[in-house]
Amino acid sequence: MRQQKSISTHDLKIAWLLPTAWFYWQPSLSELAKLCPNTKVFAGLFPGFAKGFENALDVEVVGKRKVVAVTKSSTSYGDNFTYLSPKIVPRLLRYKPDVVFSSSFGIWTILALLFKPIGGWKVVIAYEGSSPGVDYRNSPLRLWLRRMMVWAADACITNSNAGQKYLIESLASPQELTLVQPYEVPDARSLAATNESLELVSPESQLKFSELKRPVFLFVGSIVPRKGVRCLLEACRLLKEAGFHSFSVLLVGDGTQQSELRDFTQKHQLEDCVTWVGRVNYDDVGTYFHHADVFVLPTLEDTWGMVVLEAMLMGKVVLCSTGAGTAELIVDGENGYRFSPxxxxxxxxAMQRLIEDPSQIPAMSQRSKDIMAAYSPEKAGLFLSQVAASVLGVEST
Known part of the structure; x- marks a missing residue:
C-alpha cells in the first residue's frame, strides 16, 4: 500500500483526461504542472499549444475523438455521444497516476472509475458548469448513471455556483466533496499582444479601427443560433429605431447562421454600425479586444463562457446573457450588465446606458480587471493541486 501521507504535492503524479485539450485549458494546467511536475494530459484531440504555452504541458493524444450527434438542436448543445478510445486504460495503468482528473461524465470518466481499484488512483470529476442542454435533468437513466459516477468518485470540481448546485442537488454529490472555483481561466500572454500591422477591421469592409464609432461593442464566437447573435442584431435594430447611431458592433467568428444574419443586417440597414469580421486566428483575437470598449455574449446557453473571462482580463465592460455560467462574474452596474437570453x-x-453615458466605461473596465485578479491561472493551478492533495490526504506544499 502506498504511504500517501509522506508524499508532498510536488511529487504527486496527476493525469488529466480531456476529450479535447483546447487552448483555454492550457493556462491553468501549465500552472498545475509547475506545482506538480508529474502532470500529464491525455487527450482525444489536441489542436496545439496556445501562444506563450509552447511545450508547457506533457500532452499525449490517445486514439481519435469522434462526436456523434444523437439529436441535433440549433439553440442548445443537443444530445451528443463522444467516442474516446479505450486505449486510455493501458496508458493510465502504465503511467500509474496518484490522481486522475476527468472531464465531465464521458466514457473516459467511466473507465477511470471502473479501473480505479486496479490502478489505485483517486478520481476527481471536473464538471465545467450547468446548463439545460448538458444536465439531462429529464433523463432518469442519464441521471442515475451520473449519480453512480459521482458516488464512485473521490471529489467533484466545477467552475460555477450553478454547476455546484447541480452536482449536489441533482447528482447527490456530498457538499464537502463538491468544490467550486473557476479553473478554466485565461492568461494575458495569449491575449495582450496586439497585431500592429492589423489596421483594417476586416479586408472586406476596408474600415480602419480608428474610424469606428464609439463605444465599440464586440462579439467573439461561433455564428450559430445557440450563441444568440440574432438577439444582438435585434438590439441594434431597436437602438437605431430609437435614434441611436453613434456606436459600432464587431462580429468576430463564422458559422452556419452567418448568411442568414448578414441578410438581416442588410434588410434592417445596420451596415453602418455592424461589421462582419469573420474568423480570425486566435493570436489576433487580442487585437479586437484591444480596440473594443464593451464585450457582448448574448448566448442562449453556455456551460461556462471562457470568452467572458478573456474580455474581463482585457479590461472590458461585459454585457452577458444569464444563459452563460460566467454571468456569475458580472455585477450589474459595476463591470457590466446581465440580461435574459x-x-x-x-x-x-444595457447598450443604451453605455452609449448615452460612455464616461462610465473606464471605471467599469477597471472593475472587470479587479474581479479577474481573483481568478488567475496561478490560483487555478494552486486550487487543482490542493484538490489533488486533499483526496489523497496529503499535505499541500
Whole structure:
C-alpha cells in the first residue's frame, strides 16, 4: 500500500483526461504542472499549444475523438455521444497516476472509475458548469448513471455556483466533496499582444479601427443560433429605431447562421454600425479586444463562457446573457450588465446606458480587471493541486 501521507504535492503524479485539450485549458494546467511536475494530459484531440504555452504541458493524444450527434438542436448543445478510445486504460495503468482528473461524465470518466481499484488512483470529476442542454435533468437513466459516477468518485470540481448546485442537488454529490472555483481561466500572454500591422477591421469592409464609432461593442464566437447573435442584431435594430447611431458592433467568428444574419443586417440597414469580421486566428483575437470598449455574449446557453473571462482580463465592460455560467462574474452596474437570453429589449437597454453615458466605461473596465485578479491561472493551478492533495490526504506544499 502506498504511504500517501509522506508524499508532498510536488511529487504527486496527476493525469488529466480531456476529450479535447483546447487552448483555454492550457493556462491553468501549465500552472498545475509547475506545482506538480508529474502532470500529464491525455487527450482525444489536441489542436496545439496556445501562444506563450509552447511545450508547457506533457500532452499525449490517445486514439481519435469522434462526436456523434444523437439529436441535433440549433439553440442548445443537443444530445451528443463522444467516442474516446479505450486505449486510455493501458496508458493510465502504465503511467500509474496518484490522481486522475476527468472531464465531465464521458466514457473516459467511466473507465477511470471502473479501473480505479486496479490502478489505485483517486478520481476527481471536473464538471465545467450547468446548463439545460448538458444536465439531462429529464433523463432518469442519464441521471442515475451520473449519480453512480459521482458516488464512485473521490471529489467533484466545477467552475460555477450553478454547476455546484447541480452536482449536489441533482447528482447527490456530498457538499464537502463538491468544490467550486473557476479553473478554466485565461492568461494575458495569449491575449495582450496586439497585431500592429492589423489596421483594417476586416479586408472586406476596408474600415480602419480608428474610424469606428464609439463605444465599440464586440462579439467573439461561433455564428450559430445557440450563441444568440440574432438577439444582438435585434438590439441594434431597436437602438437605431430609437435614434441611436453613434456606436459600432464587431462580429468576430463564422458559422452556419452567418448568411442568414448578414441578410438581416442588410434588410434592417445596420451596415453602418455592424461589421462582419469573420474568423480570425486566435493570436489576433487580442487585437479586437484591444480596440473594443464593451464585450457582448448574448448566448442562449453556455456551460461556462471562457470568452467572458478573456474580455474581463482585457479590461472590458461585459454585457452577458444569464444563459452563460460566467454571468456569475458580472455585477450589474459595476463591470457590466446581465440580461435574459433571447431578450433584445433588455440587451438594447444595457447598450443604451453605455452609449448615452460612455464616461462610465473606464471605471467599469477597471472593475472587470479587479474581479479577474481573483481568478488567475496561478490560483487555478494552486486550487487543482490542493484538490489533488486533499483526496489523497496529503499535505499541500
Amino acid at each position: 433571447n431578450q433584445p429589449q433588455e440587451l438594447a437597454a
